[in-house]
Each structure stands twice: as structure tokens, then as C-alpha cells.
Amino acid sequence: GNSVTQMEGPVTLSEEAFLTINCTYTATGYPSLFWYVQYPGEGLQLLLKATKADDKGSNKGFEATYRKETTSFHLEKGSVQVSDSAVYFCALSTDSGSRLTFGEGTQLTVNP
Amino acid sequence: DTEVTQTPKHLVMGMTNKKSLKCEQHMGHRAMYWYKQKAKKPPELMFVYSYEKLSINESVPSRFSPECPNSSLLNLHLHALQPEDSALYLCASSPLGPRGAFFGQGTRLTVV
Numbered sequence: 001g002n003s004v005t006q007m008e009g010p011v012t013l014s015e016e017a018f019l020t021i022n023c024t025y026t027a028t029g030y031p032s033l034f035w036y037v038q039y040p041g042e043g044l045q046l047l048l049k050a051t052k053a054d055d056k057g058s059n060k061g062f063e064a065t066y067r068k069e070t071t072s073f074h075l076e077k078g079s080v081q082v083s084d085s086a087v088y089f090c091a092l093s094t095d096s097g098s099r100l101t102f103g104e105g106t107q108l109t110v111n112p
Numbered sequence: 113d114t115e116v117t118q119t120p121k122h123l124v125m126g127m128t129n130k131k132s133l134k135c136e137q138h139m140g141h142r143a144m145y146w147y148k149q150k151a152k153k154p155p156e157l158m159f160v161y162s163y164e165k166l167s168i169n170e171s172v173p174s175r176f177s178p179e180c181p182n183s184s185l186l187n188l189h190l191h192a193l194q195p196e197d198s199a200l201y202l203c204a205s206s207p208l209g210p211r212g213a214f215f216g217q218g219t220r221l222t223v224v
Contacts, residue, residue, distance in 0.1 A: 031210065032210040032211065032212065034212045036215075042217055042218070043116075043118075043200075043202050043215040043216050043217045043218045044155065044202065044204075044215040045215070046212050046213070046214065046215075049211075049212050051210070051211075089154055091212075092210075093210035093211070093212065094210055098143045098145075098160070098162075098206050098207075098208060098209060098210065098211070098213070099145075099157055099160060099168065100155075100157075100212070100213060102154035102155060103154065104153070104154060105152070105153070105154050107152075
């Protein structure tokens with residue numbers, strides 16, 4: 001079956017620090033990979049995605065590269081802001097359907 | 113229009129009430145979903161509609177009854193709920209295939 005493992009949180013950083021949130025996966029078939037962000041009291045927003053090996057997804061200064069050899073899709077940002085404080089979910093979807101398999105989520109808090 | 117709109121935003125209902133959650137999208141997506149999210153957890157898939165037909169029911173209790181009146185609308189009818197059903201209910205839509213999903217803001221449901 002499919003599964004996603006994210007680094008445990010919570011993660012607390014100071015403004016302008018470098019962010020990495022690790023994500024690894026197991027999948028049957030060839031997955032597409034996603035990062036979603038959830039701000040307090042809101043739904044999930046698609047942050048970025050990658051559909052094949054070595055693709056790099058990027059958005060709002062966040063990046064993640066699809067690494068098939070290590071089955072990973074780590075999220076990075078060079079300089080975080082207070083407004084980046086949220087929960088981040090790594091997810092995958094396989095050829096067999098549209099359903100998403102989510103990781104447990106990582107709570108990020110950025111302090112001024 | 114890249115939005116998924118859910119109403120109401122908040123709902124409080126008694127265990128004997130009947131209520132409905134509504135979801136609307138105008139992106140031409142042919143797959144629509146209901147997810148349930150408890151605090152500090154990832155979303156859990158409940159139902160998937162594909163071309164307005166129910167394609168996946170994740171063994172959800174019959175007190176939750178989904179309906180897809182047309183390709184833009186998705187409803188979730190609620191009846192005789194339990195306090196443990198209190199959660200954030202998220203609607204999502206996507207193109208068919210592993211392309212990720214767009215989520216609404218959710219309905220915060222409290223069962224008293």
C-alpha cells in the first residue's frame with residue numbers, strides 16, 4: 001500500500017532561518033507528490049507538486065525535489081517568515097486513482 | 113475561478129438533528145471528495161465521486177449520506193450524529209488522475 005512519513009514536529013524557527021521538513025514515501029505504482037499547507041482555522045492549500053523523478057516543485061519560496069532513488073520529497077525554504085507558521089502535509093497520489101495519502105503533518109512556528 | 117466553496121463555515125447540531133453541508137466548484141473538475149479532519153491529524157478520506165457517481169466509500173457510517181446533484185455540487189447529509197463526529201469537514205475537487213486536489217475552507221462541525 002501507499003504511505004507517507006514526515007519528520008515529527010513541532011518545528012520552531014526564528015525568522016529568516018532555513019527550513020527543511022523531511023518526507024519519505026512508499027508507493028505501489030508511480031506516485032505524484034505534493035506539499036499542502038494548512039493555516040490555523042483554514043482548509044488545505046496546495047503548495048507545490050512534482051509528478052516525475054527529479055522534478056522540482058516550487059512556490060512562494062518553498063521548494064521540493066522528487067527523489068526516486070531515496071523515495072523522498074523534502075520541503076525547503078531559504079528564509080522563513082512569521083507568516084509561514086502553519087501545518088505542512090506531505091502527500092502522494094498514484095496512477096490508480098485520485099485519492100491522496102497524507103503524512104501526519106508537521107507544525108511549523110516561526111518566531112520574530 | 114480556482115476556488116472550492118463550502119457552506120456553512122460553522123455548524124452546531126444536536127444528535128437528533130438533520131443538516132446538510134454544501135460544496136461547490138467551477139473548475140470543471142470531475143472528481144469531488146469529502147474528507148474528515150480531527151484536530152492535529154491529517155484529513156481522512158470519506159467519499160469520492162467521479163463523474164457524479166460514487167466511486168469510493170471508505171466504510172463511512174450511514175449517518176453520513178453524500179450526494180452529487182451535478183458536476184459542480186457536492187452535498188453531505190448528516191443525521192443522528194454522535195459527539196465524536198465533531199470535526200472539520202473538507203470538500204475537495206480535482207481533475208481525474210494523480211494531479212492533487214483543491215480544498216475548500218471546511219465546515220467546522222460540533223455535535224452536542
